[in-house]
Amino acid sequence: MIRLAYDKGTILVYGNVRVPGSVWDTRAGAYRAPAYLYKDIRAYGESSGFTFRDDVLDLVPSPELKMRTVLRDYQERAVSAWDRAGRWGVVVLPTGAGKTHVAMKAISMANPAIVVVPTLDLLAQWKERLEDEFGIDVGVYSGDEHSLGPVTVATYDTAYIRAAELGNRFLLAVFDEVHHLPSTGYSTIAEMFACPARLGLTATYEREDGRHSELPRLVGGKVFEKSVESLKGEHLAPFELKRIYVRLTPEEEAQYQKDMEIYKNYLKENHIILRTPRDFERLVMRSGRDRHAREAILARHRARAVALNSSSKLEALADVLRKHSGDKVLIFTEHNELVYRISRQFLIPFITYKTGGEERSRNLAEFKAGNYRALVTSKVLDEGVDVPDASVGIILSGSGSKREFVQRLGRILRKKGDKKAVLYEIISGSTSEVKTSYRRHRGVDK
DNA sequence: TTGACTCAACATCCTTTGCTACAA
């Protein structure tokens, strides 16, 4: 007879049976394993013919949760795939394809459940939608409020801080925007949770740092994927990508070349070849000790800023805006400086992280109502904010992140009749930005 | 309760050539 118990994010195995993944804990007088192995530990015990006393889960009381909304066929297939995979796994769906409905179906099958989200905005949206769907009081775990319900919504930050106390209260853990989960801190949430059922949701599985390789261990691998392309036209607006290349002004060109020269020379003189993100990380670490490395990196920053914020881009922007004078337009940039310049020059309202909550909602509402035709922003609207539809997106600058690109594309894809959406990219030709742009497209625009 | 602040955490930051030691 072995007894399993939950202890602050771990499973204690009493009865002198060493289960895989556990180590002996002298003080507890038991083997101890991370809580995410709970399901495996049970399976191991059962296949070895042990009898159990299982005291791990201490579930929040939950009524039967019935789903009223009827799922679309692909949403139904996503849930089945997850179910077949042993109720572990990640569903990849583009923005606007109804990930919430997939999760709600899963919640109706396995509850009590916790939904972990990256922002307070998303927390509020999930709470509202879950209450509408199931007619229950939804619990909230955030900085301001701690209440448990049959379904509880928590921020990643609070789930991280309180993982030890939440870890055995739910059957199912849903991780919204699950690409956040593999980061060093947040991954401990999944490790300290015993939930035998797990569902991850995202529009972009891959991370630039490659840590998505951790997802199979933490929530299960990818069990279902639907690309933007396959939903284009039927469930999402058809779209077109247009690249516009501009030339730097002569002064910018001179500045760019000068700074890139400093950067490249440093690499050359020190026999440094950058192949992977890790190589670049090393260079950054080196710059903490090596004055010349620091100068090189600063020069590279200046060069990049020149390319991303070139004034030629504003002329191209003016052309695009003229061409789409009757459309709703969202403009994205990498840096806030450019946001402010555009806002001043074209008299377009802006939103950055410094924009207060009230002004932010007001700008979004006016944009939604059509009183503002355009909105300019840097990265705040990339994720986790309910942004009103637009039919034209203009990426004036951005990173090489595929995720950022897909999220920005998602902002113009909600279906509005047969209207075709257009996403422009304005790129400084003959600069490193050309490659950055290609990198973010990988696998998206074919 | 609100607002202003600080702090910690997260994400991106790369790919042109070049070196050297070691493994397949």
Add this chain to the structure above:
DNA sequence: TTGTAGGTTTCCATGTTGAGTCA
């Protein structure tokens, strides 16, 4: 011969958020 990893020990800058503190 060809291919590939290399190196740790917290990190140049910018953008963004949630939590916590204090008035």
